[in-house]
Amino acid sequence: MSIFQIGWYLIYTKARHEKKVESRLAEKQIECLLPMRKSFKKWHDRRKYVTEPLFPSYIFVYLRDIKSYYGGMDTEGVLSYVKLGKVAVMVNETVVNNVRLIADKAADVEVSKDSFQPGHRLMIRQGPLSGVDGEMVTYKNKRQLLVRVELLQRNLLVTLPEDAVLSKECFS
Structure with a gap:
């Protein structure tokens, strides 16, 4: 990453690893947002409300410096930042x-x-x-x-x- 800008970015995670990645990022003191929603699921033998991510496999992260950028990348369960070409794209606040x-x-x-x-x-x-x-x-x-x-x-x-x-x- 050639020019770093402070702001919100998106991390792409392994499938169904969002909550684990969120807690690992919090341990590294990287601010993150994992928006969740409650939905009603029906299986053949039961029904219940479950909490699931609004955007499966994605977490918003606020990066303050280049160290947090690489710290986020080095988190177990993270695949990559969402990029346009080779540059991580910022999300509008x-x-x-x-x-x-x-x-x-x-x-x-x-x-x-x-x-x-x-x-x-x-x-x-x-x-x-x-x-x-x-x-x-x-x-x-x-x-x-x-x-x-x-x-x-x-x-x-x-x-x-x-x-x-x-x-x-x-x-x-």
Whole structure:
């Protein structure tokens, strides 16, 4: 890595190693974010709620220096950083904050690979999702908040609460 920049990056992990990698990164004092969601799973013999990553095999990490970059790479279960060419790509801090708020406070989150036309830009001003900005789209006949995570080619969809106070502002 020729020029290091402080910020959020994405680590790609071995399948089903996200929680282990998260705890190993925490031991190395590397700040990380593993957004989780609860989902209802049905097997032939039982049903239960399980907690699973929003983005399987990916963890957001905040790197403060080149030492933490290499420390993250040298963590058991880590395969690589998400890169464009040979350079690790930074994740916009607004996207990380939106993902964090949604994972912490939204009850019903859907992750989609579908392509969406640009919707009306908005920011939620009050309620549990206060501070989240994204786009309003109609999906499955519901008014949904769409947050794009373009680096992963995924979208987060959250059903907007009726009492959400929205402001339609232009974001540059």
